[in-house]
Amino acid sequence: MRIAMVSEHASPLAALGGVDAGGQNVYVARLSEELARRGHEVTVYTRRDAPGLPDRVPLPGGAVVAHVPAGPARAVPKDELFPYMPEFGAWLARVWARERPDVAHAHFWMSGMAARIGAHPHGVPVVQTFHALGTVKRRHQGRLDTSPPERVGVERQIGRGCARVLATCSDEVRELAEMGVPPRRVSVVPCGVDAEQFRPGVPPGRVPPRTARHRLLACGRFVPRKGYDQAIQALARIPDAELVIAGGPAAALLADDPEARRLRRLARRIGVADRVLMPGAVDPAAMPALIGSADLVLCTPAYEPFGIVPLEAMACGVPVVATDVGGHRDSVADGTTGRLVPPQDPEAVAAAVRALLADDALRARYGTAGRTRVLTHYTWQRVAGGVEQVHRQVLAGPAQQKEVA
Structure with a gap:
């Protein structure tokens, strides 16, 4: 399959630990690498956030990161990126006119918006992973929530209009149902971890020395x-x-x-x-x-x-x-x-x-x-297998779609 990963702010190339760089970056990077190792042609589309970045950067395993010119070529907090999504989506539409992907997999709600703009002229099915939902953030952060006011409404439209929602946990399925997205349209595939890197008995290296506590x-x-x-x-x-x-x-x-x-x-x-x-x-x-x-x-x-x-x-x-x-x-x-x-x-x-x-x-x-x-x-191999199954079901048509756990 030719798979387009759309991740507007969470680049697989970003240094982790910043306010907007964390688990989603790891998820997109490792999932893309593993799908590429399975023989798929994977391109990750992320926003160009610095001048001079190469147009395309290879990832280990064969996937490629493509930098999309949308908004200023500098770091912008993710909650301020919403106005640039039409530009992002229009760029995808032009690129996909030349190289149509079989499936677009969007990560985060703004990526879903851009992916649907890019996919619509070419009939590309969109699979959506939200990673976080605006309803949950608003409930817990209240007035401290800096998300654009359009977020919840856009998420509801994406959830109801995309080919499939790929949730990462069962709690998200319940939340989506309350937003009007039927559970039958949602598949659950969790996040993963590199069990070869993260394993017992790793030598201490530069770890702060233990005390008696x-x-x-x-x-x-x-x-x-x-x-x-x-x-x-x-x-x-x-x-x-x-x-x-x-x-x-x-x-x-x-x-x-x-x-x-x-x-x-x-x-x-x-x-x-x-x-x-x-x-x-x-x-x-x-x-x-x-x-x-x-x-x-x-x-x-x-x-x-x-x-x-x-x-x-x-x-x-x-x-x-x-x-x-x-x-x-x-x-x-x-x-x-x-x-x-x-x-x-x-x-x-x-x-x-x-x-x-x-x-x-x-x-x-x-x-x-x-x-x-x-x-x-929770190995990335198992996660990629579940995601691959969802992608294939979407391509096979509605009659073949079912929940994946």
Whole structure:
């Protein structure tokens, strides 16, 4: 198949850790690489966000990134990209007139808008992965939500009008149904993790040295919704433990980062600043060692569309304490690979952590079960196989389409 991946802001080439660069970038990159290795011709269309970028950049495995001229050739926050989507879509339409893809797979709602503009003149079916839904973001962020006001309406139109919605977790299917997208039009294929890179027993390398304390780890983008403040508040109830919060800008720039400053103020106020470490951005190659250095990984957002960090932890054989939200409900097997706790409840986080830190054998069982769960359900090979099946069903026509789990 000739597959067009449309990812307007989440380039596979972006450095991870920025406000708008995280799990979606990894998903698009790894899925594209794996589909290319399966023999498909894969092009990822992403916005040109700097002058002088090559028109096309090859990815490992044979996929190609194409930079689309839409809007200024500079970094623009994703929530400000909406006005440039007609230009993005018109460019796709011109390119696809010469090289028509068999299927377009759009990532995020604005990519869906651009993909439908590009696909319509040529009858190209569009598969949509939202990665996050505006209804959920608005519910949890309220007036702090910086999404364009058109977002929810556009998402509803895309969900009802595309050939297929590919959701990453069962919670998203329920949310889509409330938006008027029937479950029969939705397939569920989860995100994945590189189980060869993320594995138990990776040498420590440049990981911050352990102390005599237990180590708790939280990691990801430095944005308030990730809930690192909940982990810090829980730490006050967990004696003899340190908390490493990895991510955000480089260590030298943390002092100027608003979220890092907020978290440090909180840690000082509740008396745990001496037990909170912030190493800043971590080289992706060093993440398996950092995860492996922890006794537990904490994932404490108020909401999470999917969440790759729990998969990375389980792949490394490290138990997870995660909030009972979104994709965590699918990926973390409560009482088997970790614990699910209510969101915004530091006491519940602390209680789960204390119970696990007190039982070495239980942590070991959870870690082994987590690794097995990843190898069974969440390798990129398995994810790409599920996505490939959805693409083929779309090309076969409505009569062949069914849910994929």
